[in-house]
Amino acid sequence: MAVRALLNLPKTARRGEIIEVRATIAHPMETGYRADSEARVLPRDIVRRVECRYGGELVFSAELHPAIAANPYLAFPLVATRSGAVSVTWSGDNGLQHTESANLEVNA
């Protein structure tokens, strides 16, 4: 199944400006505590880790647990220091590994 994910940040920023990065991924975040109609416990299927890299450098990471709502959404700030790629990688159960990337242009 194709992964649907969104990475939202401004296209351009002034040097030193604090921008907001928002990332969300379409994912059920199955807790592993719920049962189906036949009372079988549904196995856990969650996004475990989210990492944000800016120009290859790790600038933010999050460790998620079943208490995070479905379609996990994260918003965090980032100081625009140089033009480069901002990428967010989601990884988790059942071999989930997905990266979205966007370019940030920084003007002096």
Next chain:
Amino acid sequence: MTLRRRHWLALALSPALPATATPEAMEAAVKAFVGSGSLRSGRITLDIAPLVENGNTVPVTVSVDSPMTAADHVRSIAIFNERNPQHEVAVFQLGPHNGRAVVSTRIRLATSQQLVALARLNDGSCWQTRVDVIVTLAACIES
């Protein structure tokens, strides 16, 4: 006959729902996060609606009063809960590149309970805030 009825009663009374984290388990998790550092109240705010209608998606924002410079910044922020099946909610790692210590996300709440947000600074000190939340529609119940 009585034996059989007792057997069924025992089955009916046995916890069918998953075990929930207890306030003690949450305190243990908080201790594990803090480690040997000192834990103080303040500097951190956990922004959440005090009355939650739908526990399946509850927007939260954690912010820490910190200049976020190389000399003084927040290393990590953690959120714990009291009565979900697991006491961890999320742990975020930040640094001076973030400029501000603010993280927003959406969480699940199984029932009315207390939430704790913790921040660990680069000098090793830990700061906490606790918020009580009332939940009218709980998460994790519908199948």
